[in-house]
Amino acid sequence: MKWYPWLNIIHSKILNSYRKNRGHHALLLNAKWDNGEDALIYAIVRWLSCSHPRETRHCNVCYNCKLMNIGHYPDYYPINPDNNTQTIGVDIIRACINAIHHHSYRSQVKIIFIKYVEHLTDQSINVLLKTLDEPPINTYFFFKTRDYMKIPLTFLSRCMKWSITPPKESLGLQWLKQQQEGRVDDKSAQCALRLCNGAPIEAEAMFKLGMWKQRLELCKSIYCTIINKDFLKLVPFLNTCRKNTYLYWFITILVDALKWKQGINKRFIINLDQIELITIIADYWNVSSLSLQLQQWLSLLCYFQKFTSVDRELLLTYRLLNWKQDIVESCFHVWSI
Ligand SMILES: [Zn+2]
Structure with missing residues (x-):
């Protein structure tokens, strides 16, 4: 699995705790x-499962x-959310817990890796809690989450938490440019990095x-929208992606315009x-309008x-028309709380 240089420090901290027999299960x-959590967990899993680790x-x-190299290590259980339901159901968790209690194979170390624990159902969490309290010997659990606020405190309190933060912008930029091998200019690379929170x-x-x-294309469309005052042209763009990526990009432009306006x-x-584009938007609305409209978006x-x-x-459509006329509606604010 690909390795990322910004993981070196956290990787060595976690391995250190295991080497000193103080590693959490x-x-x-x-x-x-x-930020490369899969690579980090995989490296730790490889170290823990190895009979003669360096x-x-x-x-x-x-x-x-x-066995690991060919993906046949029998006591490694990676678990993902179901593609259809986007949940991790109790059956798969029970089967896994049952296996680590009763069917350990030749290897001594048993490892469970659950991706996106926020997708565990309540029942799955209850089943896991019991095992986390009294895990079978030589058993390690690795969990990953994009939003730990969605995880019950009872579960969080049984885990050792690590936050994997992005590297410094200079290091991230250097890595990104190496990967792109000259295909991307510095400004675009820096901008992409900032759009992805580093x-x-x-x-x-x-x-x-x-x-x-x-x-x-979205930026071009926003530009034409403002110049031609035809705000509804943005509807198909902002409606394109269910993951709201376009809407997120659009909002970052407004954030920049507000920053620009405030010097x-x-x-x-x-x-x-x-x-x-940012200066055109900043010229079009005043600070208070921009700020209120941004909140609405x-x-x-x-x-x-x-x-x-x-x-x-x-x-x-409703939001864009209100934006055009500089109207602030209250319903989105109430609904989104
Ligand atoms: Zn080995």
């Missing part, structure tokens, strides 16, 4: 964006390492998956490649994140 890694790496020659893996995905081009230094701007984003079965097109 349940680790919870929290990261709002992808200081920071598995040996890669013992029987357990060979997470280089996510910024790289923007270029790889064509999202960067989509964002540029905040250019180096704090997110959309560094869209200064012309943020409320709408929260609302869309919370409720998926809503008439997005209708609500976007």
